Structure formats: C-alpha cells, structure tokens
Amino acid sequence: MHRYRFVLTRPLQFLPVIFGISVITFILVRLIPGDPARNILGTRATPTAIANIRAQYGLDLPIWQQYLYFLKNLGNGEMGKSILYKIDVLQLVVTRIEPTLALVLSSVILSVLIAVPMAALAARNAGRGPDHAVRIASTFGIGFPPFWLGLMLMILFSVKLDLLPVSGYGATFGDKLAHLILPSLTVALSLSTVLIRSLRAAMIEALKSDVATAARARGMPESIVFWRHVVPNSLVPTINLLAVNIGWLIGGTVVVESVFALPGMGQLLVRAIFSRDYMVVQGVAMVFACATVLVNFMADIVTVAVDPRVKL
Amino acid sequence: MTNRWKNISRAAFAAALMLSASYAEAAGILTIGRREDSTTFDPIKSAQNVDNWVFSNVFDVLVRVDKTGTKLEPGLAESWTISPDGLTYTFKMRDAKFSDGSPITAEDAAFSLLRIRDSKESLWSDSYKIVDTAVATDPKTLTVKLTSASAPFLSQLALPNVSVLSKKAVEAGEEAFAELPTASSGAFTVKEWRRGDRVILEKNPNFWQADRVKLDGVEWISVPDDNTRMLNVQAGQLDTAIFVPFSRVAELKKDPNLVIHTDVSTREDHLLINHEHGALAKKEVRQALDMAIDKKSIVDTVTFGIGTVANSYIPKGSLYHYDANYQYPYDPAKAKAMLAAAGASDLKLNYVVNAGNEVDEQIAVLLQQQLGKAGVTVNLQKVDPSQSWNMLIDGDYDISVMYWTNDILDPDQKTTFVLGHDSNMNYMTRYKNDKVKDLVAAARLELDPTKREAMYVDIQKLAKDDDPLDRPLLQPLYQRLPQGHREFLPEPARPLLPRRYGQELIGSFAPPLS
Numbered sequence: 001m002h003r004y005r006f007v008l009t010r011p012l013q014f015l016p017v018i019f020g021i022s023v024i025t026f027i028l029v030r031l032i033p034g035d036p037a038r039n040i041l042g043t044r045a046t047p048t049a050i051a052n053i054r055a056q057y058g059l060d061l062p063i064w065q066q067y068l069y070f071l072k073n074l075g076n077g078e079m080g081k082s083i084l085y086k087i088d089v090l091q092l093v094v095t096r097i098e099p100t101l102a103l104v105l106s107s108v109i110l111s112v113l114i115a116v117p118m119a120a121l122a123a124r125n126a127g128r129g130p131d132h133a134v135r136i137a138s139t140f141g142i143g144f145p146p147f148w149l150g151l152m153l154m155i156l157f158s159v160k161l162d163l164l165p166v167s168g169y170g171a172t173f174g175d176k177l178a179h180l181i182l183p184s185l186t187v188a189l190s191l192s193t194v195l196i197r198s199l200r201a202a203m204i205e206a207l208k209s210d211v212a213t214a215a216r217a218r219g220m221p222e223s224i225v226f227w228r229h230v231v232p233n234s235l236v237p238t239i240n241l242l243a244v245n246i247g248w249l250i251g252g253t254v255v256v257e258s259v260f261a262l263p264g265m266g267q268l269l270v271r272a273i274f275s276r277d278y279m280v281v282q283g284v285a286m287v288f289a290c291a292t293v294l295v296n297f298m299a300d301i302v303t304v305a306v307d308p309r310v311k312l
Numbered sequence: 313m314t315n316r317w318k319n320i321s322r323a324a325f326a327a328a329l330m331l332s333a334s335y336a337e338a339a340g341i342l343t344i345g346r347r348e349d350s351t352t353f354d355p356i357k358s359a360q361n362v363d364n365w366v367f368s369n370v371f372d373v374l375v376r377v378d379k380t381g382t383k384l385e386p387g388l389a390e391s392w393t394i395s396p397d398g399l400t401y402t403f404k405m406r407d408a409k410f411s412d413g414s415p416i417t418a419e420d421a422a423f424s425l426l427r428i429r430d431s432k433e434s435l436w437s438d439s440y441k442i443v444d445t446a447v448a449t450d451p452k453t454l455t456v457k458l459t460s461a462s463a464p465f466l467s468q469l470a471l472p473n474v475s476v477l478s479k480k481a482v483e484a485g486e487e488a489f490a491e492l493p494t495a496s497s498g499a500f501t502v503k504e505w506r507r508g509d510r511v512i513l514e515k516n517p518n519f520w521q522a523d524r525v526k527l528d529g530v531e532w533i534s535v536p537d538d539n540t541r542m543l544n545v546q547a548g549q550l551d552t553a554i555f556v557p558f559s560r561v562a563e564l565k566k567d568p569n570l571v572i573h574t575d576v577s578t579r580e581d582h583l584l585i586n587h588e589h590g591a592l593a594k595k596e597v598r599q600a601l602d603m604a605i606d607k608k609s610i611v612d613t614v615t616f617g618i619g620t621v622a623n624s625y626i627p628k629g630s631l632y633h634y635d636a637n638y639q640y641p642y643d644p645a646k647a648k649a650m651l652a653a654a655g656a657s658d659l660k661l662n663y664v665v666n667a668g669n670e671v672d673e674q675i676a677v678l679l680q681q682q683l684g685k686a687g688v689t690v691n692l693q694k695v696d697p698s699q700s701w702n703m704l705i706d707g708d709y710d711i712s713v714m715y716w717t718n719d720i721l722d723p724d725q726k727t728t729f730v731l732g733h734d735s736n737m738n739y740m741t742r743y744k745n746d747k748v749k750d751l752v753a754a755a756r757l758e759l760d761p762t763k764r765e766a767m768y769v770d771i772q773k774l775a776k777d778d779d780p781l782d783r784p785l786l787q788p789l790y791q792r793l794p795q796g797h798r799e800f801l802p803e804p805a806r807p808l809l810p811r812r813y814g815q816e817l818i819g820s821f822a823p824p825l826s
Contacts, residue, residue: 034698038705042359043716045705046438046735056432085351086433086490095507151539159547166544167535169509261535263349263508271348276698 003304010300014293018286022074025285026067029278036083036276057083057279070282079286080279084272089283093265097287099169100253100264106180107187108246114188115195115238116231122196123203124226134196141193150186150259157182167261183260187253191245198241202234209233236307243299247292340528345541345553349534350511353502354490355473356427356434361717364472366511366532371475372497372519374403374421374454375466377721382631384466384721388416388476388497388520389454398461398759403454408520410478410495418448420497423479425456436473461757463764467722499525509534545570557670558615578627578718581675582730588742589710591656595777600654601711602640604647604686605679614674624772625730626723632768638776647686660689661710664703667694675713704740714739723768724756731775748774 037053038045054060057080058069073080079089122134158166170176206212207230215225254266261267265284272280304310348362355367376387386392389403408416429440442465444457458465468474478495488494493502499521500513510533515525533550535541538557544550546567556564556572565572583605591597607621626633651657663679666672673694680690690711695703703709716739719725730739733749748771755767 032699033695034702038702039698040359041435042701043729043736044359044435044438049435049438052432052437086354086357087487092507099508147537151543154540154543158549159543162547166547166549167537167540168533169506171506258536259540261509261533261537261540263506263534267508267536274696274698 003308003310004301006304007301010297014297017293018289021289022070022282022286023067025282025289026070027063029273029276029281029285030063032273032276034276036278039276040083053083057081059278074286079283082272082277082280084275084277084280089279092268092280093283093287096263096265096268098264099262100250100257100266102176102180103183103187103253103256103262103264104246104249106184107191107249108242110184110188111192111195112242114192115199118192119196119199119203120226120231122200123207123230126200126204126207131200134200138193138196141189144190146186146190146255147259149189150183150256153182153186167259169261169263179260179262183256183262186260187249187256191249194245195238195242199234199238202237203230206230206233232306236303236310239299239303239306243296246295250288250291250295340526341531342527342529343531343533343549343551345533345535345544345550347534347536347538347541347555349508350505350532352490353493353505354433354486355475355477356431356436357490358473359435364719366513367472367475368498369500369513369530370493370496370498370502371472371477372408372499373470373472373475375469377467377470382721384470387470388421392466394759398757399458401456401458401465402449403456405452405454406520408497409518410481410497411501411516411518412478412481412495413518414478414480414495415451416476416478416497417451418454419451420479421454421476422446422448422456423482424477425474427477427482428474436471439468439471440474461759463756463759464720464722464724467720467724471720500530503529558618559670561616561618578630579715580622580625580627581671581713581715582625582739583679584704584709584712584714584739584741586707586710586740586742587744588707591654591659592661592710594654594656596650596654597656597659599640600647600650600656600686601683601688603643603650604683604688606642606682608642610675610678610682613678614671623776625726625775626768626772627718630718630723631721632723632765634769634772637772644682644685651687657687658689659687661691663690663692664700664709664712665692665694666697666700666713668696672713679711679713707737707740707742727752727755727768727771731771745774 035050036057037050037059040053041049051060058066061069070080077090079093081087082089082092085092118134118138122131125131154166157164164181165179168179170179207226209230211229211233212225215229216222220228251266253262253264254270256262257264257266258270265287268280269284269288271277272284346362346365348360350363350366351360352358352363353366353370355363355371358364358367373387374389375384375392377383378385386406388406388408390406392401392403394401403418403421405416405418405421410416410420425440425443425446428434428436429443430437442458442460442462444459446454446456449455462468476497477489477493478497481493481495482489484494492505496502496516497519499516499519501516502511503514504512506512510531513530513532515528516522519525535544535550535553538555538560541550541553542556542560542564545553546564546569548569561572564570585592585598585601587593587598611619611621620628621639622628623637623639624634628635648657651659661683663676665676676692676694680692683690693709700709700712704712704714716726716729728734729736731743731748732738732752733744733746737743751767751771751774755764755771758764758767
C-alpha cells in the first residue's frame with residue numbers, strides 16, 4: 001500500500017502551486033492596459049462616475065490591499081463581485097462549469113475511442129499500408145485549426161445533413177449530448193492525433209519487448225499478446241501525455257466554446273478579459289488551475305495503478 | 313447506414329425533432345441570435361446594448377419613441393403637461409398592471425426615476441441629475457420637478473434603463489430582481505435565464521397592450537461566432553439573427569430561405585482627431601486630412617456597399633439631421649498643398665486601432681494608404697478595444713476610429729457628448745470652441761422645436777467647419793437581419809423604436825414559410 005502514500009502527501013504540494021497561480025493571475029490581469037470602470041461606463045465615463053465604480057469594487061485601493069481582500073474573500077468561499085454581471089463571481093462561475101466539464105470529458109472519451117484502435121492498427125502493421133494511412137491522417141488532424149474544422153463539421157452535419165444542432169447547449173440530458181457531439185468531435189480530432197503518435201510508438205516498443213516475446217514463446221495468439229501485454233505496457237507515457245493535454249484542453253476550450261456557442265467558462269473568461277472584469281478573470285483562472293492540478297494528480301494515481309513498477 | 317444513423321439521432325435528440333415535426337407548437341416563439349448574452353435584468357446597472365434590447369422587451373417606460381423613430385408617444389404615462397417655465401412635468405398614469413397583477417402606480421414611476429438617479433450602482437446617475445424631485449401626488453399622478461428646463465428630458469424618459477419597475481418587487485431583493493425579475497411592466501416576462509446561453513421570455517398577459525403582442529415568447533440566444541450564428545439561421549435553428557458581417561450579406565442574400573433586412577441605423581463611425589497634438593491643433597490641417605480621405609471608397613469597401621458616407625454627426629434619419637451640410641471633396645493634391653501651407657508636410661500620426669474588429673482594421677489599412685498619398689505617415693497601433701478606449705480617454709493617440717449609436721431620440725445626448733465641452737473632452741478629441749459650447753447649452757434649454765432645429769443646424773455647420781468629429785466616415789445600415797422562416801423584424805437599435813417588438817412588428821408575425 002505504501003506505493004499510494006503520495007495520495008496523502010501530494011495535495012500538500014498543491015497549496016503553494018495554487019497560491020502562486022493566484023498571485024500571478026492577480027498581477028497579470030492588472031498589468032493589461034485598460035480600466036474596468038472606464039470600460040463598463042463607456043461614453044458615460046465621467047470622472048465622478050469612474051471614482052464611484054472604483055470605490056464600489058475596491059479598485060481604488062493599493063494593489064496589495066486588493067490582494068488581501070481577494071484572499072479574505074477566498075477564505076469565506078467568495079471570489080468578489082463581477083463588475084460586468086454585478087453578482088458574486090463564484091455564483092457566476094458555478095453556472096458555467098457544467099458545459100466546460102462536459103466538453104472536456106466527452107472530448108477525452110472520444111479521443112481515446114479514436115486513438116486506441118487507430119494506434120493499434122498502425123502499430124500492428126508498422127511500416128505497412130495501414131500504418132502510413134494512420135500517420136498521414138493524424139498529420140492532417142494536427143494541421144486543421146479547430147475553428148475551421150468546427151465550421152466544416154457544422155456545415156456538413158447540421159446544415160447539409162440536418163442531423164445535429166449547429167451550436168448551443170440545450171436543457172435536457174439528451175439535448176445536451178446532441179449539442180456536444182460536434183464540439184467534442186472537433187477537439188477529439190486534434191487531440192487524438194497527438195495520442196495516436198505517442199501510443200503507436202509505445203506499442204511498437206512494447207511489441208519488441210521481452211514480455212511480448214516471452215508471451216509469444218508460451219504459444220499465445222498474437223491478438224492476446226497484443227491486448228493483454230502490449231497495450232497495458234504502452235499506456236503509461238500516453239496517460240501522462242493525456243493529462244498534460246487535458247490541462248491544455250481546459251484552457252483551450254475557449255476557442256471551441258466560442259465557435260459552438262457553448263455557455264462554458266472559456267466564453268466567460270474571454271468576455272471577462274475584454275471587459276477587464278478582474279474578479280471574474282481571477283475566479284476562472286483559479287478554477288482552471290485547480291482543475292489542471294487535479295487532473296495531473298489523478299493521472300499519477302492511474303499511472304501507479306496501471307504499472308506496478310512506478311513509484312511516486 | 314445513413315438512414316439508421318438518421319433515425320437514431322432524430323429519435324434521440326429533441327433539437328432534431330423540433331426541426332422536423334413540431335413547427336406548429338414552436339410557431340409562437342421567436343428565436344433571435346445575437347453575439348453576447350445579457351449581463352443583468354436590473355436596467356440601471358447596465359449600459360450595454362445587449363441588455364437594453366431585452367429590457368425593452370420586459371419593461372415599459374413612461375414615454376416611448378414611436379415606430380417612425382422621430383416622435384415621442386405615450387407609454388405608461390397616458391398624457392402629460394409641462395409648466396410654462398419647463399420645470400414641472402405632470403404625468404397622468406395609465407391603468408396598467410405589472411405581470412404579477414399589481415397596479416402600476418405613480419409611486420412605482422417615481423421610485424424608478426429616483427432610483428436611477430440615486431442608486432450607488434446606477435451607471436446612469438449623471439444623466440438624471442436634472443431631476444430635482446419626483447413625487448406621486450396621487451396613485452395616478454406623477455409630478456417631476458427639474459433643476460433646470462431641459463428640452464431632451466421627455467426623450468430621456470424613453471430610455472429602457474429608466475423603465476418603470478415595481479417598487480415592491482425591487483425592494484423585496486435587488487439582487488434577486490436583477491437575476492430574474494418577478495414583476496414586469498412590458499410585453500414579456502422573464503421565464504428563464506440560462507447564463508451565457510439564452511434569455512427565455514414569455515408573453516405577459518397582464519401587459520396593457522397584450523392584445524397587440526402576437527408572439528407567445530422570445531428567446532434571445534447568444535452565439536458569439538459570426539459564422540456559427542449565420543449557419544444557425546441557414547439551418548433554420550434560429551429564426552433571425554443580428555450582426556450579420558458585412559462580408560456575408562451578398563452571399564446570404566442568394567439563399568432563397570433568407571430575407572436580409574437593412575434598416576437605417578443611428579450608428580456612425582467617427583474619425584477622432586486629437587486636437588491637442590502638434591499640427592492637429594490647426595483647423596487647416598484637420599480639414600486637409602478630411603480632403604485626403606476618399607470616404608466613398610472606404611465605405612464601399614468596408615461595408616460592401618451597405619453603408620453610406622455620413623455628412624453630419626447627427627445621423628441621417630434622426631431628429632434635426634441637416635442633410636444639406638457641406639461635404640469636403642476628396643482632393644489629395646489640395647490636401648497636400650494645404651498641409652504644406654500649414655507647415656505640416658511631413659506629418660506623422662499614431663493611429664490607435666481596435667484589434668480584432670474586422671471593420672476597424674480594414675478602415676485603418678485604407679486610411680493609412682490614402683493619407684500616405686497626401687504625404688502623411690500613419691503608424692497603426694493595434695490594441696484591444698478596452699485598451700484603445702483607455703488611450704482615447706487619456707489623450708494617448710493622434711487619430712482613431714470609434715462608432716456611436718444613439719440611446720435616445722433627442723440629439724442632445726450625442727451633441728453633449730461630442731460637442732458639449734464637458735468632462736468627456738468632446739468625444740476625447742480635446743476640441744474647444746466656445747461658440748459651439750454655448751450653442752449646445754442653449755439648444756438644450758430651448759423648448760420651441762423650430763428655434764431648436766435652427767440651432768442644431770448652426771451647430772452642425774460650425775462643427776463641420778472646424779471639428780472633424782463632424783466628419784463621420786460612414787453610416788452603415790447597421791441592423792442587417794437575415795430572416796429565417798418567419799416574418800418578424802425586431803429593432804434592436806436602442807436609439808430608435810425601442811418598443812417595436814411589443815407592437816407593430818410582432819403584429820406582422822406570420823407562421824413559418826416552410
């Protein structure tokens with residue numbers, strides 16, 4: 001059981017990471033030129049009106065004092081008040097977590113469903129026709145920008161074939177699922193290419209390993225050798241790669257959410273940055289940071305569970 | 313395989329089903345696509361167009377702009393009288409109810425007017441400081457006293473932000489009201505707000521003109537990406553959408569299922585010139601710049617022929633617009649000579665551009681080329697809109713392009729902003745002309761419409777002479793609505809006709825064509 005001891009100790013290391021991120025986002029967002037009060041007031045930005053808004057949101061305080069207030073709020077389970085939406089940031093963020101989470105989850109599942117069989121096909125036919133086909137296809141996958149790919153999928157499946165909704169999210173479970181197909185396919189098509197490459201290489205390596213040779217020597221059929229011995233041994237590097245990519249994906253949903261009008265945190269973040277809604281930017285950044293840390297933690301656990309040789 | 317896949321998805325997904333089978337049930341709900349979602353339902357806490365469109369669906373005002381967009385008409389105030397000195401307004405309230413069934417009283421109207429003036433969170437306080445007192449002398453009579461006479465005051469009451477709210481409902485909890493108003497005075501009530509996604513409105517049966525509202529409901533759906541929004545309309549998943557990119561209009565017009573409406577808007581894109589920067593302080597230099605710009609070619613290129621060259625800061629189609637105003641000819645050679653005569657032959661300008669805005673970036677490139685021909689070197693500094701706004705306020709620019717849409721019918725609002733010499737430094741241009749300043753102040757106090765119009769003509773002529781602000785580059789026909797399967801034309805431009813959808817236009821609603 002001692003192999004799992006890190007599950008208890010690792011979270012302690014997260015605290016400085018999260019703290020560091022909070023300081024960096026707090027400072028960075030204030031370094032972008034622009035002014036929340038002037039922005040929200042637009043043409044009504046008279047000096048008195050600006051002063052009034054700044055006082056209301058504590059923007060007239062010294063920056064270190066603003067940060068202390070931010071920490072104090074976090075301690076109380078609050079994230080401050082959004083200057084654009086006029087409600088507590090946490091209350092705002094909570095309404096936007098689900099679409100992003102659903103998009104990330106469905107994209108990852110879809111990516112794995114695409115990547116594993118494709119990589120297996122390529123690895124088992126290394127150097128031959130199917131391998132080349134998979135490799136060429138995955139090169140294309142990397143080359144297509146997601147916003148373009150998304151639009152093409154929309155035109156094909158929604159406008160021409162009239163099968164799926166163009167964009168949006170929906171209210172019921174089935175409705176949401178229907179709305180998630182195209183955006184998660186868009187993400188999966190580019191994410192799976194990265195996975196295919198890593199997985200294929202690891203599988204080819206594992207196919208040549210002593211484990212596989214020994215299994216074959218015991219007279220095992222090649223397909224059992226492959227699925228029972230080769231696949232588990234090739235998963236470890238890919239799990240870590242996936243974890244890194246999920247971290248990237250959590251932040252990278254911004255583009256896909258905008259193209260597909262998914263009301264998630266990515267969209268919330270973009271609008272908050274453009275209107276210099278500091279509290280919301282900080283809040284969303286904190287949620288993204290925590291999620292990324294959590295995903296990497298979970299990847300460590302899975303790695304340990306999959307490969308008994310790994311010690312953390 | 314295709315068929316099976318089709319069957320599966322149709323059975324499983326309500327959205328697909330809705331498209332094929334249940335048009336009849338959905339016929340009364342109008343879906344409108346727009347870029348951004350609402351931010352609040354408390355009218356005093358927002359100054360964004362996206363919010364005002366919805367406010368005017370949900371709340372009614374004392375005085376409305378009529379459907380021609382040039383006159384005021386009674387709203388919740390059935391009639392009114394103005395004292396001869398122009399200081400006291402007495403409004404007679406109409407027999408009307410909020411959606412919760414309670415009567416709309418003068419008390420509610422007074423509360424709403426004082427709240428927008430006094431609330432700490434009001435973004436509109438300054439505009440309503442003119443109100444001295446607002447008292448419900450009896451449940452049907454509202455008496456408003458102003459601190460000074462004001463010709464635009466009635467127009468200001470038509471702004472959706474000063475809508476009549478239920479005092480009881482707001483006082484029960486401002487934050488809850490801002491999230492989901494429990495009482496509405498307008499054509500629709502708020503049924504649900506899915507943040508970031510859509511606002512779902514339902515017909516308000518207690519609305520005093522409910523018999524004229526033919527829709528069962530309206531859904532304002534946020535689709536930030538322009539292309540996605542158009543695809544939604546083309547696929548029939550949205551009935552209509554606003555903000556059609558100029559570049560797509562010609563192509564969309566070819567789609568037999570779509571109707572593109574182009575209306576005159578109050579939007580004008582202005583070339584702002586910082587009067588405090590070097591040679592730009594000279595009137596001749598500013599005039600030369602105007603002559604160096606081929607406005608027609610810019611407008612045609614950028615708007616694909618949809619816009620027109622504007623010749624006054626009061627947009628065409630708006631009250632007191634002076635159509636005969638002088639237009640500087642395009643004459644780069646003369647411009648060059650004028651610049652040389654003014655000692656500015658090697659003029660270098662820093663042009664602050666809104667990055668990421670297709671129209672602004674195109675205008676910037678064209679302006680740079682054209683001014684180059686007159687010997688002016690233009691450096692393009694692309695920054696995000698929030699930053700460019702900041703730079704303009706700080707005077708950290710030579711030239712820039714910004715657009716304006718009117719909030720109210722009366723020209724006073726824009727005139728004050730661009731020529732009133734108040735704290736906004738005349739649209740951040742630092743322009744100074746005491747004659748213009750005095751005329752603007754006098755026109756605000758002049759209650760005789762004929763005299764007032766003459767004053768505004770003078771202002772437009774004067775400004776044309778020495779302030780390039782009055783040389784707006786273009787007035788696009790701004791609201792371009794591709795129409796899905798229904799006959800409906802909302803008027804989202806908050807300046808004009810904020811009440812349209814409550815009346816005539818919903819009246820012209822027809823069943824789906826397909």
